[in-house]
Amino acid sequence: MKQIIVSGFGGQGVLSLGLMLSYAAMKENKNTSFLPSYGPEMRGGTANCSVVISEKEVASPVISRPDLLVAFNEPSLARFVPALNEGGRFFVDSETAKKEYLTKSNAVAVPLNELCGNNKKGHNIAMFGAMLGFTGIKLESAEYAVRQVFKNKPQFIDANLGCLHAGVDFARKAGLK
Amino acid sequence: MKQLLKGNEAVAEAAIAAGCRCFFGYPITPQNEIPEYMSWRMKEVGGHFVQAESEVSAINMVYGAGGAGARAMTSSSSPGVSLKQEGISYIAGAEVPCVIVNMMRAGPGLGGIQPSQSDYFQATKGGGHGDYRMLVYAPSSVQEAADLTYKAFFRADYYRNPVMILGDGMLGQMMEPAQIPVAVDVNKLPKKSWAASGNNGGKQRVINSIFMNPDTLEAHNAHLTKKYEEMKKLDTMFEHYRTDDAEVVLVAYGIVARICKAAVDMLRDGGIKAGLFRPITLFPFPYGELAKLSDNGAETFVSVELSCGQLIEDVKLGLFDSKNRPQVGVFARVGGNVMKPEDVAEYIKAGRITQSWIK
Numbered sequence: 001m002k003q004i005i006v007s008g009f010g011g012q013g014v015l016s017l018g019l020m021l022s023y024a025a026m027k028e029n030k031n032t033s034f035l036p037s038y039g040p041e042m043r044g045g046t047a048n049c050s051v052v053i054s055e056k057e058v059a060s061p062v063i064s065r066p067d068l069l070v071a072f073n074e075p076s077l078a079r080f081v082p083a084l085n086e087g088g089r090f091f092v093d094s095e096t097a098k099k100e101y102l103t104k105s106n107a108v109a110v111p112l113n114e115l116c117g118n119n120k121k122g123h124n125i126a127m128f129g130a131m132l133g134f135t136g137i138k139l140e141s142a143e144y145a146v147r148q149v150f151k152n153k154p155q156f157i158d159a160n161l162g163c164l165h166a167g168v169d170f171a172r173k174a175g176l177k
Numbered sequence: 178m179k180q181l182l183k184g185n186e187a188v189a190e191a192a193i194a195a196g197c198r199c200f201f202g203y204p205i206t207p208q209n210e211i212p213e214y215m216s217w218r219m220k221e222v223g224g225h226f227v228q229a230e231s232e233v234s235a236i237n238m239v240y241g242a243g244g245a246g247a248r249a250m251t252s253s254s255s256p257g258v259s260l261k262q263e264g265i266s267y268i269a270g271a272e273v274p275c276v277i278v279n280m281m282r283a284g285p286g287l288g289g290i291q292p293s294q295s296d297y298f299q300a301t302k303g304g305g306h307g308d309y310r311m312l313v314y315a316p317s318s319v320q321e322a323a324d325l326t327y328k329a330f331f332r333a334d335y336y337r338n339p340v341m342i343l344g345d346g347m348l349g350q351m352m353e354p355a356q357i358p359v360a361v362d363v364n365k366l367p368k369k370s371w372a373a374s375g376n377n378g379g380k381q382r383v384i385n386s387i388f389m390n391p392d393t394l395e396a397h398n399a400h401l402t403k404k405y406e407e408m409k410k411l412d413t414m415f416e417h418y419r420t421d422d423a424e425v426v427l428v429a430y431g432i433v434a435r436i437c438k439a440a441v442d443m444l445r446d447g448g449i450k451a452g453l454f455r456p457i458t459l460f461p462f463p464y465g466e467l468a469k470l471s472d473n474g475a476e477t478f479v480s481v482e483l484s485c486g487q488l489i490e491d492v493k494l495g496l497f498d499s500k501n502r503p504q505v506g507v508f509a510r511v512g513g514n515v516m517k518p519e520d521v522a523e524y525i526k527a528g529r530i531t532q533s534w535i536k
Contacts (some may be wrong), residue, residue, distance in 0.1 A: 026181050032353065033353050036351070036352075039291060059518075061432070063438075064513055148181075
């Protein structure tokens with residue numbers, strides 16, 4: 001079972017990254033739950049979602065201790081890094097995260113801007129690619145998930161698949177799991 | 178085929194599958210996806226969607242459509258469901274089948290928009306006036322939200338009684354893979370001989386809840402009570418999770434039961450024999466099962482709820498029939514806060530079980 005929290009400012013693609021994780025898991029016939037935060041905190045404040053991926057039935061969609069954390073901003077790091085499970089990893093943008101986080105042994109720093117060719121809208125997808133190896137999700141399921149989440153915006157699918165592959169390549173070259 | 182659906186979307190599509198062709202609602206968070214979904218989906222299936230001018234209006238439209246024989250539904254969240262109570266009482270009195278969805282948010286008053294279970298009493302003990310009951314289903318997953326909504330329309334027709342789906346903001350907003358039940362052919366649903374749907378000069382059919390003669394009303398009350406007694410026999414639903422040898426039984430419904438399942442596993446890993454008892458119907462409440470668990474040796478029962486000690490009252494009623502006198506307590510988060518599995522496990526481990534939710 002993998003328990004994942006994705007967190008950041010509203011507009012950073014936090015919820016769509018979580019949704020892609022669930023779509024990809026469903027594609028592999030795994031059990032999954034996607035639990036978004038909702039309400040006023042999404043407007044300008046911090047949005048987050050909890051995703052569980054499991055071979056067995058998902059018990060709690062509410063996560064006590066995440067195995068994986070994606071944190072796109074400072075408040076998310078402060079809130080969720082201390083909650084990480086033993087052996088848990090967290091993924092951050094290497095450009096924007098503070099040094100105190102980047103130097104932690106369980107940090108995975110991803111150069112999102114570089115991977116996306118300065119396309120900020122692709123950051124969440126590049127992160128999806130970079131973390132894929134830790135989730136047990138296959139690349140083709142991830143591609144399916146990108147197509148699902150962007151099915152109403154088909155003009156962005158190719159660029160987003162590019163960001164996904166850039167993230168996957170980064171993880172491979174960096175020797176990540 | 179399974180689809181990744183929000184709880185709210187699953188409820189809406191399952192209602193369509195069950196033959197619901199009339200939906201009346203008024204917007205309120207966190208259930209807005211239901212009317213939003215119905216607003217385009219009803220058009221596709223040739224049904225009727227009305228965004229009413231208020232919740233009061235919406236529930237009375239349900240009364241009218243249901244009285245004319247249609248499978249009708251409304252949905253809202255706590256403050257909106259309070260507004261519907263008068264209509265629900267009339268619908269129960271007039272024996273009109275319908276389905277009412279409450280995706281609960283925290284109260285009282287306008288409260289907040291985050292998840293809650295604080296309408297438990299309102300749903301199960303008759304939120305409106307007069308002696309009436311509703312079947313109350315409390316789904317704990319998106320799949321179950323679909324399955325129970327589908328079932329709700331059939332049970333509503335069987336009893337000619339309103340049925341409530343009692344969820345919460347979290348269930349409404351979360352997504353899980355779910356399969357929608359196979360759609361019925363609306364034209365093949367049994368004709369309702371009582372419905373005020375036009376009778377071509379035959380005997381007049383009346384849908385009404387007024388009985389001015391006390392004896393007539395008493396007979397009507399007896400008739401209604403018989404239906405509620407039948408619900409207790411036929412419709413009580415529950416789930417046991419690792420309760421076989423449990424010494425500590427968590428009692429929880431809806432999304433909280435999911436959190437408790439994880440808590441039970443944590444407690445078991447730590448050597449505490451814990452289990453979960455989950456009522457699926459809140460009315461009828463599975464009182465007898467709780468007494469059995471106590472008779473089989475469970476010594477502690479803890480109601481885990483998103484309300485200030487409501488479910489615990491039914492837990493105590495159930496245990497009253499046990500030959501033993503187990504310890505009973507409550508663990509709650511309210512106001513829109515939701516406990517984590519670890520919080521529940523720690524409460525049990527600490528061993529300070531009390532009947533007040535305030536720590």
